[in-house]
Structures are given as C-alpha cells and as structure tokens.
Amino acid sequence: MSFCTDIKNELADIKTRDCCKSALIYGYALFARSFNAKRICLQTENEKNAYSYKKLLSSLYDVDVNIKKGGGVRPTFVAEVLSEADRLKILASVDFGITDTSIYTDLFYRDCCVGSFVRGAFLACGHLSDPDKSYRVDFNIKDENLAKEFLRLLLDHSVEAHISKRQSGALVYIKKNEMIVNLLALMGASSVSLQYIETSVIKSLKNKTNRARNCDNANISRTVEASHKQRKAIEYLIKHERLEALPQELVSVAKLRMENPELSLKQLSAKSPDSITVSGLNHRLNRIMEIYEEIKK
Template identity: 30%
Template sequence: MSFSGSVKQELVRQLPSARHCQIAELAALFDLNGRIRRSRDGNEYLEIRTENLTVARKSYMLLNSVFHNPVEVRVRCHNIHRNIREYYIEVIGRHAIISILKALKMMDEQGGITGDCLGHQHRLIQNTCCKRAFLRGAFLAAGSLSDPEKAYHLEFAVLSEGFASFIREMLAFFELEAKIVRRKRYFVVYIKEGSQIVDFLNVVEAHVALMEFENIRIVKEVRNSVNRQVNCETANIGKTVAAAAKQIEDIKYIECNMGLRGLAKGLRETAELRLEYPDASLQELGQMLNPPIGKSGVNHRLRKLGNIANELKEKRGVSDSKRRKM
C-alpha cells in the first residue's frame, strides 16, 4: 500500500464524536463526490459515487451515524476499465433526503435547494474542529501524499477553482501555506515543505502517519547532513593534499637549484620536515619544530619557500632566454 493509502486508511477509521464535525466531513465528501439524482420513476435520491473504497466506507459510516437512515450500497465494474470498481452510496426517501440537505445547508427552510456549495460550506464550518473534519474529508476524496522517502508533496485535485481556493483558505487558518496550479481540467492545491505536511497530518489527526513521516524525515535530514559533511571533508582533504604536493615540489626545486643550506634556519627546518612528513598537517608540522610554532606561522614559512622557488624559476627563465639569444 502507498503512503497516501495508509494515511487514508487511518483517517477512515476516525469518526468524530460531535455531530457538527461529522456533518462537516460529510459535506466535503458530498461536495466532491455527491449529487442529487432522479430515478426513472421520477423520485429523487442522493448519491455518492467513487472509485475509492475509503471514501465509500467513510460516506456510509457518516450517513449512518448522523442520520440513521437506510443507506444502499452498490458496487459495479467500470464501463471501460473492467478491473476498476465503482461504489455507489445512495439514500432514498424524501424525508431522509430533506434531512440530509438541510443538515448540509443545501436546502433552505422553504424547501428550495441551493446550488451555492461554497456558501453553505462557510455556514457549516465555523468551529476549528469542523475545519479539521472538513479537511479530513477533502483529503479522503481528492487528496494524495507522495512517499516521503522520495519527495515531500501533498495535494488536493478538484474541478472547481472556487473549491480549491476554499481549501487553501482552510489550510491558511492552520498557518499552512498552500499554492494552486492548473493541471489539465483540475485545480491542484499543493504543499511541498516537509514541516508543513507534518503540520497538516496533525491537523487532520493522522497521528500514526505523522510519526512515520517524521521518522523518515529525520533519517533523511541526518543522512543529508552526513553526506554534506563528508563531501566538505573530502573537498578539504583534496585541497590539503594538493597544497602539500605543491609545497614539496617547491622545496625540491630549491634543493636542486640552490640547496636548503642557503635558507634561514627556520625556513630550512620547515622545508626538511615537510619533505620528511608529506602527509602531516600544518598544525602537526608546527608541533615538530623547536621551538613549536602555530599553524599560521608554518603557513607563512611555506609561502615564503614558495616565493623563493618562484624567484629561482624566474631567474632561470631569464638566464635561459639570454643563452638562446647568444
């Protein structure tokens, strides 16, 4: 099972204790997957249609818990993709339909059905707990979450731009910064920051998934930190080795062209130690000297040896040029 699927499995088992929260979650499911239909005999019925078993299960649980009305469940194979099942959750009976539509604020007191989904959502979702429940329902119906081992990506894919903006508004209430992008016929509300996704899982009360996500995130951050440190140390080692090789080259050039005895005592001792201990650090070389000196002092002497080697090379270049002219 995917990580997103395991999150939904956890959420589908949660049934809010408060009736108003159950209605808020049902409102999200109905807005995204429900509709009012008319049968062949002219009678109206409510239908929630989905290919997602978790959505079907949660819709059935909420309808039974809130309204205690008979709920019919039908399962059929997709017309084109025979291996895909479609689930139909249906409520029949005028009294039952009216009670549900009124609870969802989709019917006024005069019995008129309002088509303003966003309007009734604002009236339904006043409390913080109801906002949590609504987001839980929206994620079950239209959300997905990538495997945190691969990437951090949470999204809701809906057909209405207004509904996408409403989801972003609900997320902003919990200080979650989401963005909206158009993808073919969908409006996608998405979050890509790991810490924000953790906060979202806490908002919808998917605490088991939250702990798993956090564990994976911590391991990834430690692994990345170690890799950065290793890369940094490797680069530093490479620079140190290259610098030591250049120092040894300069000292050998001085030794061949003027001899180390012509150097001042401090420079000569430093040069001899570098030749004897090519892998030693500047600090280690400084401790071997008598009297010991610091890292910066050793570095100063080696730079001076480099300058002497460069001067010898320049003199040799001038001398060779004169000989060629003669």
C-alpha cells in the first residue's frame, strides 16, 4: 500500500469532535468535485474515504448515500447523494454557503476545527507522495482564488505551501519535509506522521552516508592517481641514474613512496623515519616531480 492510501485510511478513521463536524464536511464539500443541488458527490480512489464521507453525511443529515465502485486497475469509488430531496435537505441544513471561490472561516470555532477542515480538503482533493521517492503533497483545487485562500489558511497554521496555476484552477503543493510533517499533524494524522518522519530521516541518513562514501572514494582515487604519477617519475629517475644525485632528503622520500605505493600523504608522513610533516612531504614529492619534468625535457 502507498503512503497516500495509508494516510487517507488513517484520516478517514479519525473520530471527529462535535465542534469539528461542520468544518470537516465543509472541507469535503468545498474541495470535492460537486456539492450543489444537482450533484453532491465525492470521487476517490480510497474505499475507506468514500465510506467515511457516506457515514458523515448520513449521520449529520439523515440522508442516503450511494457508493459505486468503478475503474479497472486503479479502482475509484463514487459516494453520491442520488435523491434530489436529500440533496436539498443537506443544502438547507449546512451552516455554510458553497461559493467555490472563498473559504467561510466562521465555521472554525477552534484550531481543531481548522484541522478537520484541512483534513476534509485533503480527503477530497489531496495526494501525498511516498517519502522514499519524493517529499510532496498536492491539493488539486478547482478555483484559483480558492487555492490562494487555502494557501493563506495553511500558512496561518505553520504550513508553508506554494501555488501553481493550472488550466482550470490551481495546484497547492508542499515540498518541504518539515512542512509536510506540520500538515500531517494539523490534520491529526499522528501515526502516519511518525512513519513519515521515520522514513524521511532514514532517507536523509542514507543520502548523507552515500555522500560521505562518494567523498571517500574520490579521496582514495586521488591518492592512487598521485602515487602512480610519483612512482612513474621516480622509476624514470632511477632508470636514468639521476635519483642518487639528488639531495638526501629527496632520495629518502622517493624510497618511502616506492615502498608504500598505496599510502596517502598523511599515512606516509606517519611512516617516515625522519618525522616529516605532511606539507613537508608534499613539498619534497612536488620537488621530485619538477626535477623529473625538467630532465624529461
């Protein structure tokens, strides 16, 4: 199962407080496909979500909600109020007006109610990516102005999101890991939040170790390459009987390098009998390389 399914299952299962019920249904209503006299329905890929929408509507307004399963490989569920009388009953009872373009905040009595509203919005039009693939939450919103108001509401509750315009409506998205965790907490998804944090921590640890390993590998190959060049130069000097003519400190460093081809400068300096520093050693090896270049010319 995907993270998105897990989180929708968890969110759909949360027991809603009385003060939050209107806000939750409002979130569903405002962000679902339709909530008007002609059609009241929620289309979702998540079965639990469809049933929780049904339960909420039927318990609050005593109406019938039909659930139809459709789609092939990826099934969809449509929870719909089929009777017109029931739809009118709902619309007469809700204490909010659906304008499609702005958010009626008088419904939010407490912070928990805002959380419930956002939860309804997510269940109606949201998607969460798996954190081991990417950090991302999307809300696919049918109206741009509504999307802007939603963005502001999220920001007021410590969730920083962004907006991108679509042909119809807009996408409100969140890409920062910590902001996604804030959103999950706001919506009340505690166990998925924890899983999400765990997975993202593991992912960032893996990235860090990979970077460190790449760095180590790069250092090792630099050491190997430098040692190879130095040995080639020293062998050339030996072959042309020029090594012994060099100052004694260069000869001893050349021998040290030939005897220990695999060592880094630091390891080589630790092995040196005349306790030479790394930079001193480096200087002498560079001097040998210069002499080699001169002779070769």
